Amino acid sequence: MTIPNIPRIVLGSMTFGLDTTDPVASACKVHGVSAVTPFVETFTSYGHTEVDTARFYGNGDCEIVLAQLAPEITAHIKIATKVFPFKAGSHNKENLPKQFRESLAEALMHSICKQNNYVLPTxxxxxxxxxxxxxxxxxxxxxxxxxxxxxxxxxxxxxxxxxxxxxxxxxxxxxxxxxxxxxxxxxxxxxxxxxxxxxxxxxxxxxxxxxxxxxxxxxxxxxxxxxxxxxxxxxxxxxxxxxxxxxxxxxxxxxxxxxxxxxxxxxxxxxxxxxxxxxxxxxxxxxxxxxx
Structure with a gap:
C-alpha cells in the first residue's frame, strides 16, 4: 500500500525478458510473459503500481514482455522506461529520438488507448x-x-x-x-x-x-x-x-x-x-x- 509522506515502491524489471532472451548477453533471469506475470501480480497485490524498465534491458526484450502482459494486469500499473547513455553520443539529437520511438513501438499503443478509453486506431x-x-x-x-x-x-x-x-x-x-x-x-x-x-x-x-x-x-x-x-x-x-x-x-x-x-x-x-x-x-x- 502507499503510505503518505514516505517513498513509493517501484518494481525493477531488469531481470525480465522473452523466452528467447540470451541470459549471458543480458541480466535476464525470468523468461517469458507467463513467468513475468506472477512477479507483477505479487507486486500489485501490495498496492504498488509503478514498474521501471529501460530500452537496453534484455536488449529491448524487457519492454516487449511487459507489453505482452494481460490487459487486466496492465490496467493497474504504470510502466516507465528510460534510455541509458552507455556510449558517447547516445543522447545526441539523432539517437535519442530513435530510441524513444523504439520504446513507443513496443508499448502497443492500441492497448494503451483501450485501457484509457481513448479513440482506438481504426x-x-x-x-x-x-x-x-x-x-x-x-x-x-x-x-x-x-x-x-x-x-x-x-x-x-x-x-x-x-x-x-x-x-x-x-x-x-x-x-x-x-x-x-x-x-x-x-x-x-x-x-x-x-x-x-x-x-x-x-x-x-x-x-x-x-x-x-x-x-x-x-x-x-x-x-x-x-x-x-x-x-x-x-x-x-x-x-x-x-x-x-x-x-x-x-x-x-x-x-x-x-x-x-x-x-x-x-x-x-x-x-x-x-x-x-x-x-x-x-x-x-x-x-x-x-x-x-
Missing part, C-alpha cells in the same frame, strides 16, 4: 495490389485481430499494372515515371526493374488471352480476389477525369476467370524475392522532396 492505410502482397502474411491478420480496417492504396502498383509502361522504353516527360520528378524517382526505385516487368509481360499475355486489359484485370482482382471485405477499402486516384471514370467502370465488373487469378499468383511469386516490406525500416525512408 484504419491502417498500406500498399497492396496483385504483385505487392507483403501485407497479407502478417499485417492483415494483425488488423483483423485489432478490428481495424485496411485501406489499400497503390492498387495498380505505381501505374505499372496499367499496362502503359515498357521496361527500357523512355517515358513521356511529366509522366508518373519521369526520372526528373520527385515522384518519378521514388516510383522508379520501387517498381522500375527487370523482374517486375517480366511479371507485367506475363500478366499482359494472360489478360489478352481472356480479352481483358491489364488494368481491368488488376482492378477486378482488387475488388473480388484480394481478400478485402466491406470493412476495407481500395483507394483510387487519377490526373484526368476520363481516367477516373475508366477506373470506376472497371471496378463495377465481376470476378475474374480462374486462369487469370492463377496468373496473378504466379506473377506475385516471381516478384516476391525483391518485394519491399510493408513497413519502412530505419534506413528505408523515401527521399524528401526538394524545398525552395
Amino acid at each position: 484504419v491502417y492505410q498500406g500498399s497492396y495490389n496483385p504483385i505487392d502482397r507483403s501485407v497479407v502474411s502478417e499485417l492483415l491478420l494483425c488488423l483483423k485481430h485489432l478490428n481495424m480496417s485496411f485501406y489499400a492504396y497503390n492498387p495498380i502498383s505505381g501505374g505499372v499494372l496499367s499496362g502503359k509502361y515498357k521496361f527500357g522504353v523512355e517515358v513521356p516527360e511529366g509522366s508518373r515515371y519521369d526520372p526528373k520528378t520527385y515522384i518519378g524517382k521514388m516510383v522508379r526505385e520501387m517498381y522500375w526493374n527487370k523482374i517486375t516487368f517480366e511479371a507485367i509481360d506475363s500478366l499482359t499475355k494472360a489478360a489478352t488471352a481472356h480479352n481483358l486489359t491489364l488494368l481491368e484485370a488488376t482492378l477486378r482482382w482488387m475488388r473480388h480476389h484480394s481478400g478485402l471485405t466491406s470493412k476495407d477499402a481500395i483507394l483510387i486516384g487519377s490526373s484526368k477525369v476520363e481516367q477516373l471514370e475508366e477506373t470506376l467502370r472497371e471496378l463495377e465488373k465481376g470476378p475474374l476467370p480462374k486462369e487469370m487469378i492463377k496468373a496473378f499468383d504466379e506473377a506475385w511469386e516471381h516478384v516476391k524475392p525483391i518485394a519491399r516490406s510493408y513497413f519502412f525500416a530505419e534506413n528505408d525512408v523515401l527521399p524528401s522532396p526538394k524545398r525552395e
